Amino acid sequence: MTQPRRLxxxxxWRPEIAEAVxxxxxxxxxxxxxxxxxxxxxxxxxxxxxxxxxxVVPHGVSLGLGGADRPDESRLTALAERAExxxxxxxTEHIAFVRAGGVLTASPLLEAGHLLPVPRTxxxxxxxCENVRIAQxxxxxxxxxxxxxxxxxxxxxxxTEGQFLYDLVDRTGVRLLIDVANLHxxxxxxxxxxxxxxxxxxxxxxxxxxxAGGFERDGVWHDSHAHPVPQPVLDILADLAARVxxxxxxxERDENFPDPSELERELGAIRVTLTKxxxxxxxPSRTPARPDSGEAATTSSGTPGAAGSRAPDVTQDARQRxxxxxxxxxxxxxxxxxxxxxxxxxxxxxQARALAAKRAxxxxxxxxxxxxxLKDAYRPAFLAYAQxxxxxxxxxxxxxxxxxxxxxxxxxxxxxxxxxxxxxxxERSGPTPPSRRPTARLARATRRVLLRR
Numbered sequence: 001m002t003q004p005r006r007l008x009x010x011x012x013w014r015p016e017i018a019e020a021v022x023x024x025x026x027x028x029x030x031x032x033x034x035x036x037x038x039x040x041x042x043x044x045x046x047x048x049x050x051x052x053x054x055x056v057v058p059h060g061v062s063l064g065l066g067g068a069d070r071p072d073e074s075r076l077t078a079l080a081e082r083a084e085x086x087x088x089x090x091x092t093e094h095i096a097f098v099r100a101g102g103v104l105t106a107s108p109l110l111e112a113g114h115l116l117p118v119p120r121t122x123x124x125x126x127x128x129c130e131n132v133r134i135a136q137x138x139x140x141x142x143x144x145x146x147x148x149x150x151x152x153x154x155x156x157x158x159x160t161e162g163q164f165l166y167d168l169v170d171r172t173g174v175r176l177l178i179d180v181a182n183l184h185x186x187x188x189x190x191x192x193x194x195x196x197x198x199x200x201x202x203x204x205x206x207x208x209x210x211x212a213g214g215f216e217r218d219g220v221w222h223d224s225h226a227h228p229v230p231q232p233v234l235d236i237l238a239d240l241a242a243r244v245x246x247x248x249x250x251x252e253r254d255e256n257f258p259d260p261s262e263l264e265r266e267l268g269a270i271r272v273t274l275t276k277x278x279x280x281x282x283x284p285s286r287t288p289a290r291p292d293s294g295e296a297a298t299t300s301s302g303t304p305g306a307a308g309s310r311a312p313d314v315t316q317d318a319r320q321r322x323x324x325x326x327x328x329x330x331x332x333x334x335x336x337x338x339x340x341x342x343x344x345x346x347x348x349x350x351q352a353r354a355l356a357a358k359r360a361x362x363x364x365x366x367x368x369x370x371x372x373x374l375k376d377a378y379r380p381a382f383l384a385y386a387q388x389x390x391x392x393x394x395x396x397x398x399x400x401x402x403x404x405x406x407x408x409x410x411x412x413x414x415x416x417x418x419x420x421x422x423x424x425x426x427e428r429s430g431p432t433p434p435s436r437r438p439t440a441r442l443a444r445a446t447r448r449v450l451l452r453r
Contacts, residue, residue: 007248018045020260029055039085058082060093066118067097068323076138100330104323111391119154144175144207149185149223155342162200163291179210180236188221200291208248226256241277334390367399
């Protein structure tokens with residue numbers, strides 16, 4: 001594996017703080033959410049940063065490499081286009097699943113609208129490795145994948161996070177984006193020792209590091225990216241930096257943006273943490289021995305694999321077993337079906353409420369007119385709607401479906417508010433390609449007639 005490019009200190013670029021980021025001293029690079037960028041119409045702020053020599057890395061959130069299905073070709077193409085448009089040295093995604101159901105389970109496709117953990121099992125690892133290799137072949141630059149934060153644990157897991165990531169790197173040669181805030185989250189929520197995880201990681205494969213804040217409520221840590229970075233997260237960063245010099249470290253903040261001076265203070269705390277940790281390093285970084293996970297990863301010849309070696313193709317049975325488990329979990333979280341055996345019912349309830357709350361927040365951003373029209377009634381109405389209506393498309397589709405649901409149910413009761421909501425829906429629902437099913441065409445035509453009335 002070639003040495004990752006040195007990136008330096010960076011911050012997550014978001015439209016809300018774009019001007020502030022441009023003025024911040026000492027910003028070597030930025031990371032932008034890939035799905036929020038259009039290659040032919042890049043934000044002027046990013047273009048100005050690039051002209052100054054600031055590196056921009058696209059960070060994907062919707063590929064679902066940990067899902068049972070093979071990566072969607074159109075999503076891979078879109079990620080590749082953004083990397084090329086930005087002249088990026090690499091792209092990043094997550095070790096997570098974001099949708100489930102569909103052909104493999106003969107059930108409706110469900111969208112989580114969030115990153116959900118994959119089980120640390122042989123089946124899941126085999127599927128993830130093949131999906132990563134598919135993505136690597138489709139992308140013009142190296143891929144790095146991120147460990148995620150989790151509220152829940154899968155029953156019957158066969159490996160620790162460190163073992164799982166070690167084997168992933170060993171079998172695919174993929175790089176790692178290590179989020180130390182997520183290690184802290186998993187320490188609080190799943191009693192996983194972050195130091196042990198770092199002991200087991202192939203730290204030389206790290207492309208860069210994320211640092212972010214969150215909050216604790218009722219013994220559960222919520223990785224909000226909307227709060228200050230706490231000291232325990234900086235302590236994990238120091239532990240990592242004492243083992244290896246990370247090529248890049250980035251501060252993430254997605255909402256509830258503070259004054260730019262506060263962001264600069266947090267960046268300063270990150271730099272101080274790195275400097276102190278490096279000063280304590282007495283020996284060079286080491287390549288860890290393979291963590292004991294029961295079995296060694298193998299190549300097609302059956303011998304232990306070197307980085308990037310190719311394992312046998314995943315069987316359809318393995319994909320289907322993973323698909324059934326993920327569909328059952330996601331359905332319980334977003335559709336109210338029974339909790340699968342072995343899961344913590346209380347934790348699944350916390351996760352389900354968090355998913356619904358995030359869904360309401362994102363829809364309010366994507367369709368800002370809805371909370372403006374419905375005012376204080378928007379959030380409780382959307383949360384009630386979400387309980388029985390899983391998301392099956394993107395957030396824009398979700399906003400339209402919510403408005404349609406409200407209108408067909410005769411809400412809101414105020415005639416003027418209902419008129420404004422109806423006009424909003426009619427203006428944005430627009431024409432769609434006709435379905436091949438006559439019943440679907442009839443249902444859509446009927447809804448539009450009813451809504452026009």
